[in-house]
Amino acid sequence: MTARDLPVDGLASPAWGGFDPARTRGSGGDTLRSFAVAARLGWQMEANWTDPVLFFIYSVAKPVSSALILVVMLEVISGGSRPEFRAFVVVGSALWAFVVSGIAGLAWSILEDRERYRMLRYVYVSPSDFLVVLLGRGLARVAVGAMGAAITLAVGVVALGVPFEPGRIDWPLLGVVMVLGLTSIVAISVVMAAICLQTRQESWSYPEAAAGALFLVSGAVFPLAVLPQPLQFVGLLTPLTWWVEGVRQSLFPGGLTAVGGEGSFFTAVAGLPAPAPAQIVLFLLATGTVATLASIAVFRASDRRAKDRGLLDQTTGS
Amino acid sequence: MSLSPDLPAIDVRGIRRVYNVKPHPVVALQGVDLEVAPGEFFGLLGPNGAGKTTLIKILTTLLLPSSGTARIFGFDVERQTKQIRRIMNMVAGGEQSGYGILTVREQLWMFSQFYGLPSKDGWRRVDELIEAVGLGEQREQRVATLSTGQRQKMNFARGLLNDPWIFFLDEPTLGLDVSAARAVRELILAWKAAVPGRTVLLTTHYMAEADELCDRIAIVDHGRILALGSPEELKRRVQRESVFRLELDRLDGGPAALRRLPGVVGATSASIQDDGRERQSVEVNLVLEDDTALGGVVGALAGIGSHILALRKSEPSLEDVFVELVGRGFDEESDEHEPPDPDRTPDPRDTAHEAGEREEEQALV
Amino acid sequence: MSAAFNYRPTASPQEAAAWTRRQILATDLRAVGGRAYPRVTGMFREKSWVFFEILLPFLATSAFVFVYRALQAPPEYVGFVVLGGAMTAFWLNVIWMMAQQLWWEKSQGNLELYFAAPMNIMAVLFGMAVGGFVMSSTRAVAVLAIATTLYGVSFAIDQWFLLIAVFFLTLAALYGLGMVLAGLFLMWGREAWHLTQLMIEPVYFVSGLNFPVGRLGIVGSLAISLLPLAVGLDAMRQLAFADAAYPLGTPSPEIEALILVGMTVFFLLAARLTLRLLERLARKEGRLSVRWQ
Numbered sequence: 001m002t003a004r005d006l007p008v009d010g011l012a013s014p015a016w017g018g019f020d021p022a023r024t025r026g027s028g029g030d031t032l033r034s035f036a037v038a039a040r041l042g043w044q045m046e047a048n049w050t051d052p053v054l055f056f057i058y059s060v061a062k063p064v065s066s067a068l069i070l071v072v073m074l075e076v077i078s079g080g081s082r083p084e085f086r087a088f089v090v091v092g093s094a095l096w097a098f099v100v101s102g103i104a105g106l107a108w109s110i111l112e113d114r115e116r117y118r119m120l121r122y123v124y125v126s127p128s129d130f131l132v133v134l135l136g137r138g139l140a141r142v143a144v145g146a147m148g149a150a151i152t153l154a155v156g157v158v159a160l161g162v163p164f165e166p167g168r169i170d171w172p173l174l175g176v177v178m179v180l181g182l183t184s185i186v187a188i189s190v191v192m193a194a195i196c197l198q199t200r201q202e203s204w205s206y207p208e209a210a211a212g213a214l215f216l217v218s219g220a221v222f223p224l225a226v227l228p229q230p231l232q233f234v235g236l237l238t239p240l241t242w243w244v245e246g247v248r249q250s251l252f253p254g255g256l257t258a259v260g261g262e263g264s265f266f267t268a269v270a271g272l273p274a275p276a277p278a279q280i281v282l283f284l285l286a287t288g289t290v291a292t293l294a295s296i297a298v299f300r301a302s303d304r305r306a307k308d309r310g311l312l313d314q315t316t317g318s
Numbered sequence: 319m320s321l322s323p324d325l326p327a328i329d330v331r332g333i334r335r336v337y338n339v340k341p342h343p344v345v346a347l348q349g350v351d352l353e354v355a356p357g358e359f360f361g362l363l364g365p366n367g368a369g370k371t372t373l374i375k376i377l378t379t380l381l382l383p384s385s386g387t388a389r390i391f392g393f394d395v396e397r398q399t400k401q402i403r404r405i406m407n408m409v410a411g412g413e414q415s416g417y418g419i420l421t422v423r424e425q426l427w428m429f430s431q432f433y434g435l436p437s438k439d440g441w442r443r444v445d446e447l448i449e450a451v452g453l454g455e456q457r458e459q460r461v462a463t464l465s466t467g468q469r470q471k472m473n474f475a476r477g478l479l480n481d482p483w484i485f486f487l488d489e490p491t492l493g494l495d496v497s498a499a500r501a502v503r504e505l506i507l508a509w510k511a512a513v514p515g516r517t518v519l520l521t522t523h524y525m526a527e528a529d530e531l532c533d534r535i536a537i538v539d540h541g542r543i544l545a546l547g548s549p550e551e552l553k554r555r556v557q558r559e560s561v562f563r564l565e566l567d568r569l570d571g572g573p574a575a576l577r578r579l580p581g582v583v584g585a586t587s588a589s590i591q592d593d594g595r596e597r598q599s600v601e602v603n604l605v606l607e608d609d610t611a612l613g614g615v616v617g618a619l620a621g622i623g624s625h626i627l628a629l630r631k632s633e634p635s636l637e638d639v640f641v642e643l644v645g646r647g648f649d650e651e652s653d654e655h656e657p658p659d660p661d662r663t664p665d666p667r668d669t670a671h672e673a674g675e676r677e678e679e680q681a682l683v
Numbered sequence: 684m685s686a687a688f689n690y691r692p693t694a695s696p697q698e699a700a701a702w703t704r705r706q707i708l709a710t711d712l713r714a715v716g717g718r719a720y721p722r723v724t725g726m727f728r729e730k731s732w733v734f735f736e737i738l739l740p741f742l743a744t745s746a747f748v749f750v751y752r753a754l755q756a757p758p759e760y761v762g763f764v765v766l767g768g769a770m771t772a773f774w775l776n777v778i779w780m781m782a783q784q785l786w787w788e789k790s791q792g793n794l795e796l797y798f799a800a801p802m803n804i805m806a807v808l809f810g811m812a813v814g815g816f817v818m819s820s821t822r823a824v825a826v827l828a829i830a831t832t833l834y835g836v837s838f839a840i841d842q843w844f845l846l847i848a849v850f851f852l853t854l855a856a857l858y859g860l861g862m863v864l865a866g867l868f869l870m871w872g873r874e875a876w877h878l879t880q881l882m883i884e885p886v887y888f889v890s891g892l893n894f895p896v897g898r899l900g901i902v903g904s905l906a907i908s909l910l911p912l913a914v915g916l917d918a919m920r921q922l923a924f925a926d927a928a929y930p931l932g933t934p935s936p937e938i939e940a941l942i943l944v945g946m947t948v949f950f951l952l953a954a955r956l957t958l959r960l961l962e963r964l965a966r967k968e969g970r971l972s973v974r975w976q
Contacts, residue, residue: 054874058881065884069893070750076894077754085754116790199731200419201787205779206735208883212743221746222753314418314462337969356696375969378799382966391696401700403801415792417721419728424720431717432800432807434702434710476796483696 034128038136042109046140063097063148064155070221071160087163088256090156091248092220094149096211099220099240101145102185104207105138106193113137114312115201121313131190131299138189142182153251163252170250173277177246177284184239184288187295188214194295194302197311219258220244224265232265239291242275242284249277325392327484327517328354328377333386335372335541346372348541349386354534356391357514361532362521363636369541370521374488377519378408390484407482409473411492418462422453422472425461426479433480440479447475451505467498474505484517485509491527503531525636537640544643549636556634556642559583562604562612565628566619569600576604579618581611599627702801714802715810722780722814736772736818737825744768744826747893748834759927760894762838763920765830767892769823770919773816773857774886774912778879780815781808781861783868786875794869795971804958808865812858839926845936846922852943853915859950860911866957870964890916897933907933911946914939 047055070089078085113120124130156162192207199206217227217235224232224241235241236259245259260267260274267273275283306312330352337344347369354360362370375381376388379399387394393401416425423444430440448457451471456464464472470490477485487506491499510518522528528535529549537545537552545552569575573585588601606612619626693699702710726732747764785808788794797807830836840846864882868875889906890896890913896903897917906913918939934942965971 051874054877054881058877061881061885062883065888069884069888072888072898073747073750073894074754076898077751077756077760082754089750116787195731200725200729202725202780203731203735205775206731206739209735209739209743212746213739216742216746216749222750226749226753310463380795380798380966380971381969382963391700393700400801403799404702405696405699406799408796408799413792415796417725419725420721424724428717428720429796429800431713431720432710432797432802434706434713434801436709437713437716481692483699 030127031129031132034132035136038128038133039139040136042105042137042140043143046144059144059148060151060155063094063145063152066097067093067152067156067160069093083161083163084256086160087156087252088248088258089221090160090162091153091251092244092258094152094156095244095247096215096220097152098142098145098149099185099214100208100211101148102138102142102182103189103192103211105141106134106186106189107196107207108141108204109134109137110193110196111201111204114314118313124312130303131296134190134193135186138186138193142185168253170253170277173246173281174250176281177243177250180281180284180288181239181243181246184243184284184291187288187291188240190295190299194299197302197306214238214240217241218244223256223258223261225261225263225267229265236266236283237287239284239287242280242287245275246277246280246284249274249280325356326353326389327356327358327391328352328360328519329387329389329392330373330377331387333373333376333383333388335369335376335381336384346541347376347383350538350541350543352536352543352546354517354519356517359510359518359520359531359533361528361535362519362538363523363525363528363535363640364521364538365523367540368523368538370523370538371488372541373538374408374486374519374521378406378486379403404480405483406486407477407480408486408488409470409477409490410487411470411489411494413470413473415473416461418460420461421458422448422461422464423457425472426475429476430479435479443479444475447478450508451475452501467494467501470494470498470502471505474502478509481513482516484519487518487520489522490520491522491524499527503527506531529636535636537636537643539640539644545639552636552639553634556638560606560609560612561632562606563588563628563630563632564602564604564619564626566600566602567598567625567627569602569619569624570622573602575622576602576615576618579611579614581607581614583607710801711803711806714800714806715813718807718810719814720810722811723817726818732818736822740768740771740822741826741829744771744830745834748830750893757928758835758837759924761834762836762924762927763895764893765827765834765836766920766923767916768830769827770853770912770916771887771892772819772822772826773854774890775883776812776815776819777857777861777864778882781812781858782864782882783875783879784808784811785865785869786872789869789971798962798971804962805862805954808862808954809858812861816854838923840923841925842922842936845940846919849915849918849922849936849940849943852940852947853911853919856911856915856943856946856950859947859954862954863950863957866954866961870961870970872970886910886912889913892916895920895933903933907939907942911943911950914942914946918943 067090070093071086074082074085074089110120113123123133126133153162157164188210189207192210195206196203215221217224217231218238218240219235220240224235227235241259245257248255248258257274260270260272266275270279330350333347333350334345335347337346350369350373362373364370372381376383376395377390379395379402382396387396389395390402390406395402417428420428423441426444426447427437427440430444431437435443445457448454451474453468453471453475456468456472461469461472474490477487490506491502494502506518506520510516518531520528520531532549534546534548535552536543545555547555573587576582576585582604584603584605586603588603604615606615616626744765744767747768748761751760751764785794785804788797797804831838868878871878887893889899889902890910891899891903891906892912895917896906896913899906903913907917908914917933918936921933921936921939933939
C-alpha cells in the first residue's frame with residue numbers, strides 16, 4: 001500500500017487498518033476508553049513499588065496513624081470514659097484518609113506530569129479530554145485511599161474497641177452516600193488540580209492543606225456544635241460534612257451525630273436532634289451538585305488561563 | 319602561563335564501563351585509551367549509543383569506570399574529584415536544568431556561588447558573560463520563557479563562570495536550529511581564541527561540527543575508539559587522491575583525452591546536461607594524484623578548446639571515514655545491542671545533506 | 684569579549700585546583716546562600732503559599748483545638764496543639780523541601796550540575812533548608828500568633844534562653860535528619876515519594892504532635908530517643924507551659940536539650956557519611972543522571 005493507494009478523501013480506508021481520525025470526535029466510547037487507559041496508567045504508577053512490604057506499610061500505617069492520633073487525644077482527656085466518641089473519631093479519621101487521597105489525586109497528577117515526566121503537554125494535545133484523563137489518573141489514589149479507610153475501620157473494630165454490628169448497617173444509605181460523596185471528593189480534587197495548574201512545583205502540599213482546612217468544618221472528628229455558628233453554617237454547605245454523617249449513620253445507626261445535637265445550628269433551625277437519612281441524602285446531593293458544577297467551571301477557567309500564559313509545559317522548581 | 323609539560327589534560331587508560339541493566343548487562347566502553355594534550359580541542363565523534371556520553375561522565379566525575387584509570391591534569395577521576403571539579407565545567411545539549419522562576423541573571427549568579435565567586439564578583443561576571451554570549455536583552459527574562467537557543471547560550475555562560483581549565487561539551491548544539499548552533503560554535507571558538515591554553519573535549523554526532531572545531535578527533539562506536547587523528551588525517555585514510563568534478567562546454571575525445579595527462583589517475587564521464595537553451599555541457603569526474611596536477615589539466619583543456627564552466631572539489635566526509643571503518647553509516651542500525659544513552663532526544667538535523675560532499679565551487683566563464 | 688572569558692587567570696590547573704581551607708569554607712557558605720536564593724525568590728514571585736501554607740494549616744490546627752474543646756480538655760492542651768501545629772511547618776519543610784529534594788533535582792537535571800561543582804552537597808541541602816525556613820517560620824509564627832489570640836492560649840515561660848536554644852537545636856537536628864534522608868531518598872529512587880508520605884502522619888503520631896508524647900509509654904520513649912521533633916516538641920511544651928500540669932514520663936527540658944545536641948551531631952555526621960557513600964554508590968551505578976529511577 002503506497003500513498004497513491006489512499007482514497008482521495010483521506011485515510012479512512014479499512015485496508016489501511018481502519019484508523020479514521022475523524023472518528024475520534026469525543027464520542028462516549030472514546031471518552032470511556034481514555035478514562036480506562038488513564039486509570040490503568042495511574043494504577044501502574046501508584047502501585048509500582050519495588051517492595052510490596054513497604055506498600056503494605058504505607059497503606060496501613062498512614063491512615064491508622066491518623067486515627068491513632070485522635071484516639072490517643074481522646075484517651076488522654078477522657079481516660080476511656082467515652083467509648084461512643086472512639087467510634088466517632090475512628091470512622092471520621094478513616095474517612096478523612098480517603099478524602100486526603102482523593103483530593104490529592106488529580107492535583108499530584110498535574111504536578112507529576114508537568115514537572116517530573118514532562119508529559120502534560122502531550123496528554124493535553126491528544127484527542128482525549130484533558131479532564132477525563134486526569135480523572136482516570138487520579139482514580140488510583142482514590143482507590144488507595146479507599147483501601148486505607150477500610151483498613152483503618154477494620155483496625156478500629158479489631159484493636160481499638162469500636163463497636164460494630166454488621167447486621168445493623170443501612171446498606172442502601174451507605175451505597176447512595178458513597179457514590180455521592182465520592183463525586184464530591186472528586187469535585188474538590190478537580191478544584192485543587194485547577195489551582196495546581198497555576199502554581200509552582202512546591203504546591204505538592206496544597207491538597208493536604210486543603211483537606212486539613214476542610215477537616216475543621218466537616219464534622220469528621222468532632223461535632224459541629226463545638227464550632228461558632230458561622231463556621232457551622234460553612235460546614236453545612238460542605239458536601240463532605242453530609243457524606244461523613246451519612247457514612248456514620250449507615251455504619252452506626254443511632255450513634256453520635258456530627259451535624260445535629262445540643263447547641264448545633266442544624267438542631268436550632270430544623271428542630272431535630274439529628275438529620276434523617278433522607279435529609280442527609282438530599283443535602284449531600286444538593287451541595288455535591290453545586291460543588292461539581294463549580295469545580296468544572298473553575299477547571300475550565302484555569303485551563304484557559306494556563307493555555308493563555310503558557311503554563312502547561314513549564315517547569316517551576318526552586 | 320605555564321602548564322606542567324608532563325601532564326596531559328586528559329589521560330585515559332583501559333577505561334571500561336558496564337551498565338548492569340535488564341535483560342542483560344551493556345558494555346558501554348570497552349577498554350578505551352586516550353590522551354589529550356593541554357590546549358587541545360578534542361572531539362569524540364560517533365553515533366548515538368557509541369559511549370561518548372558515558373566517557374564524558376566518567377571524566378567529569380559523575381560516573382565511576384568499571385575498570386581502568388582516567389586523569390584530568392594528573393588528578394584521578396575516582397579519588398580526586400574535588401580538585402577536578404574546581405578546574406572543569408560542563409555543558410550538555412538539551413539541558414533543561416535550572417529553576418524556571420529565576421531570571422537569566424539570577425540563575426547564573428546562583429551557579430557562580432556554587433563555584434565560590436564572591437557575591438559582587440559573581441554579579442559582575444554574570445553581566446559580562448551575558449553580554450559575551452549575546453543574551454543582553456534576555457538578562458531579566460525568566461528562564462522558563464527562554465527559547466532553546468537562548469537557554470543553551472545561558473548554559474554556555476554557566477559553563478564559563480569559573481573560567482575552567484578544561485571544558486566538557488556534550489553535544490552542545492543538540493536540538494538547536496542552524497543559526498543557534500552556529501552561534502554556539504562561534505562562542506566556543508571565541509572562548510578558545512581568548513584563552514588558548516584551555517582544553518576542550520567535545521562530543522558530537524555532527525560530522526561537520528567536529529570537522530570545523532576540532533584539532534583531533536576520535537571516532538567512537540560501540541564503546542571503542544576506531545580511529546584517532548586530525549580531520550585531514552582521518553579523511554586521508556579513505557581517500558588519498560584529490561577528486562574534482564568539472565563541467566565543460568565540450569570535451570573532444572571524451573574523458574580519455576584527460577587520462578593521458580600527467581598526475582591524472584582517472585577520468586570518467588558523469589552526465590551530459592542539456593538545459594534546452596542551446597547549451598550543452600559535459601561533466602567529468604577527475605581523480606588526480608594531488609592538487610598540483612590540476613594546473614596541467616586546466617592548461618590542456620584550454621589547449622583543446624574546452625571551456626570550464628564549473629569546477630568542484632569532492633572531499634570525503636567523516637561519515638565516509640566511519641563507513642570505511644565500520645561498514646555502515648551513522649544512521650544505519652547496527653546488529654549489535656546498543657548501550658543505553660541517557661536522556662537524549664532524537665535530533666532533527668541528522669539529514670543527508672550534512673553527510674555529503676564539501677563543495678568549493680568556482681564558476682569560470 | 685576576551686575580558687569576560689579571562690576571569691581569574693592562574694598559572695596552571697594544579698594551582699587553580701589547590702584551594703585553601705578558607706576557600707573551601709567560603710565556597711560552601713556561598714553555596715548555601717546561592718541555593719537558598721531561588722527558594723526565597725520563589726516565595727515572593729508566586730504567592731499562593733500565603734493561603735495554602737499559612738491560612739489552611741491554621742485551620743487544620745484549629746480542628747485539633749476543637750477536638751480538645753469537644754472533649755472539654757484542660758486549657759493547656761489547646762496550647763500543646765497550637766505549639767505542635769506551629770512545629771509541623773518545620774517537619775514538613777524537612778520532608779518536602781529537603782528529604783526528597785535531591786531526587787527531584789535529579790528529575791530536573793540539576794543534580795549532575797551540583798555534583799560537578801566544587802561545593803559540598805551538604806551546603807546545597809542546607810541552602811534548601813534555609814530557603815524553606817523562611818516560609819516555615821512565617822507559617823509557624825502566623826499559626827502561633829493567630830491561634831494564641833483566637834483561642835486564648837497563655838504561655839508561662841520561665842527559661843527563655845533554654846526555650847530558644849531548644850527551638851534552634853530542634854531545627855538543627857531536624858535539618859541534619861533531613862540531609863540523611865535526602866541521601867537515602869536519592870538511592871531509593873521512586874520510593875522516595877511514597878516514603879515521604881509515610882513520614883507525615885506516623886511521625887505526627889509518635890512525636891506527640893497533638894498530645895504529650897509521654898502518654899505513648901514505651902513508644903514515646905523510643906520516639907524521644909530517635910525523633911528530633913518528638914524530643915524538641917516535648918521540651919518546648921514543658922518550657923512554654925511551665926505552670927501546666929504536664930504529664931510525667933519524659934525527661935526534663937535540660938536533658939532533652941542535651942539529647943538534641945547529641946542528635947544534631949549524630950545526624951550531621953551521619954549525613955556527611957551517608958552522602959559521601961551514596962554519592963559513590965550513585966556514581967558507580969550511574970544514578971546521578973538517569974531520570975526514571
